[in-house]
Amino acid sequence: MKRVIIAVVIIAAALAGIMFLLNKNKAKNEAQTAVVAEKNAAVAVRADVADLREVNAQYISNGVFAPKQEVKLAAEAAGRVIRVLVDEGDFVRAGQTLAIVNGDKQSINVNNAQANFNNAKSELSRFESAYATGGVTQQQVEQARLQLENAKNNLKTAQISASDLNVTASFAGVVNKRSIEPGSYVNAGTEMFEIVNVSTLKLLVNVDEKNIGQVKVGQSIKVESTVLPDQTFNGTVKFIAPKADASLNFPVELEIRNNTANDLKAGMYGTAYFGGEGVVNVLTVPRTAFVGSVSSNQVFIVENGKAVLKTVVAGRSFGDYIEIISGVEKGTQVITSGQINLLDGTPIQIIK
Structure with missing residues (x-):
């Protein structure tokens, strides 16, 4: 009888030890899981800084030359x-x-x-x-x-x-x-015949809503063609569409007088330069910082390890950079990728 009691005590002690170890491991695993979950809660993003940049003050738009008469x-x-x-x-x-x-x-x-x-x-x-x-x-x-x-x-x-x-x-x-x-x-x-007159040509280009206010009917615009890099032509604004397209661009028609040799041909690509030449310092952010598109006027900034949605006023377009008139200041970090996974206040982790 004594041996039975001793065996029961030993088995009970072993079971108690096993339970203690299992509970200890469970607590450790839960703690590790909590740490991992806390890390995984932060969305990986890339960021850049709103800063003053030297940019060309001209607005550039491309189009295709077409004959005035056809x-x-x-x-x-x-x-x-x-x-x-x-x-x-x-x-x-x-x-x-x-x-x-x-x-x-x-x-x-x-x-x-x-x-x-x-x-x-x-x-x-x-x-x-x-x-x-x-x-x-x-x-x-x-x-x-x-x-x-x-x-x-x-x-x-x-x-x-x-x-x-x-x-x-x-x-x-x-x-x-x-x-x-x-x-x-x-x-x-x-x-029977197709007759074209290329002594005068038309160039249809698009001007965005931020720059259309600078364009007037009768205004002289410098026009170039990549096919004729050593020649510059003068275009005159003949028409400005009263309504923008779905991308908030306004079609503008220029009339260009060809040279005596009619070097410009219908179907060539042309580039129109709106505004004066020169370099200016403006506050810009990368185009990729905007949520959806530039017309949304919304960007995510980095604030205390979180993504904060900001409404800004966008200005002129300078290729990969967009002018910021108001909404963010110089030195503010703006998120340039990963916005699709963000909401206002989402924790973030900046990666390079």
Whole structure:
């Protein structure tokens, strides 16, 4: 009996020791887990500093040159092309004949209409003479006058149709495309030529809302093309859109006078420089600091180890940096990546 009691005591002591060790390890693990959880609660972000930077004061915008005048000439009457008088690349004057379409049918119509007109004219003269001697009534004379007027209108219509056979340039320019050859058969509406005038070009660029106030109709703007790096052109603001697009940019149209050699071509890229040249010091933050986009006017700053959401007033855009008019001060740390995981007051850990 004594041995049984001793065995029970030993087993109880062993169990107590095991329970003590398990509870001790559990407390240690919980403490370690709490430390890890505390560390993991901080969101990893990158940050930069709001600082004064030397930037170019000009606002730069790019676009594509387009011809001021461009037209596709089409046949106005059906027929077979007899002659083509110009080639691609030829300069043509306003009113110059570019091609002639077979006009046999139209010439016959003109001759018939002319004969009808001459006959109606003679009939009216005969009726007027007869009316003077009482041979016809006033109503018959009026009917003859009406027939002459109809014949006159028919003659004009036939002459217009015949003139449509000569395809002419509507303005001075260069033949950019020729779609016909002698012997081709064309219907009314068939495209025959494409004429462009590049002596004056248009450049459509976008100006953001922060800079559009500086742009005025009639203002002279320096324009360059990367294809012609040694040449500078003068553009004149012709149009400013009264409404911004979805990105808060305003389309602005410039008109540029080409040089005598017409070196600028439609389709080239052009760069417009708004504002005077010079370098200024302005308070800026990286473009990536803005939540969503620059138009949100919101950034996260670093304050006591936490991300604090701030509303700022953004100014001009200088490429990768945006001017800050108010909202943050020089030296303030702003978060530049990781904002998608942040709320106002979220603990953060800055990484390099």
